Amino acid sequence: MTSSKGIDPVPARRGTAAWWFRSPDGRLVLAQWPNPAIVVWMVTVVLGWFDLSADHATAVENIGRGALLVWALDELVRGAAPFRRVLGAVVLAFQLAAVVIG
Secondary structure (H helix, E strand, C coil): CCCCHHHHHCCCCCCCCCHHHHHHHHHCCCCCCCCCHHHHHHHHHHHHHHCCHHHHHHHHHHHHHHHHHHHHHHHHHHCCCCHHHHHHHHHHHHHHHHHHHC
16 A cells, blocks of 8 residues: 555564654654744753853743643653654653753
């Protein structure tokens, strides 16, 4: 069966390398656009390159951290492939640690 883009989805067996990167219907799902939380985080990264006042820099950093927390929670709960759910868990752990440590 061919998908609408002309690429045959490959069903992956659980425990194989392909299983980690494919959705249940066989699509390769390493990255998907649009992803609003990642776009917000990218904007905060770019804004961080500019010489901002301390207050603005802190606000931009906090907005970026919040966007990554939202993205990580979303991937953990709704990630299309096991790799994305694990990546969400890792990013969530690092962001929570950064919030707790300071």
